[in-house]
Amino acid sequence: MLEGKSMTTLPIVETQSGDVSAYIPTNVISITNGKIFLSADLFNAGIKPAINVGISVSRVGSAAQIKAMKQVAGKSKLELAQFTELEAFA
Structure with missing residues (x-):
């Protein structure tokens, strides 16, 4: 922060074959308030x-x-998680 101001970042990370456990995707959280x-x-x-x-x-x-x-x-999160899990086995 500089003089009471903040900086907003919106990093965009592409995963390799959907691997969200790789180094960069897992460490993005350290510079942001979340990840989508x-x-x-x-x-x-x-x-x-x-x-x-x-x-x-x-x-x-x-x-x-x-x-x-x-x-x-x-x-809602619980119901969605349960639905998604059941859908995977259908």
Whole structure:
């Protein structure tokens, strides 16, 4: 920070064969407040925006949400995760 100002960054990282565990994708979080992973499979399935919510993260998370939103989001995330897991085995 310079004189009470901040800098906003929006790094864009392309993974090799979708490997999100490589050095750069895993270390992007250290310079940002989160990361959003886009999925070609979701895009090709017609899901837009094609955000893979299972591996996208936010440092802020629920700290920035009101109580009602936390309750809805928590339940929705669980239901989406369960649906996605069941869909993978269908």
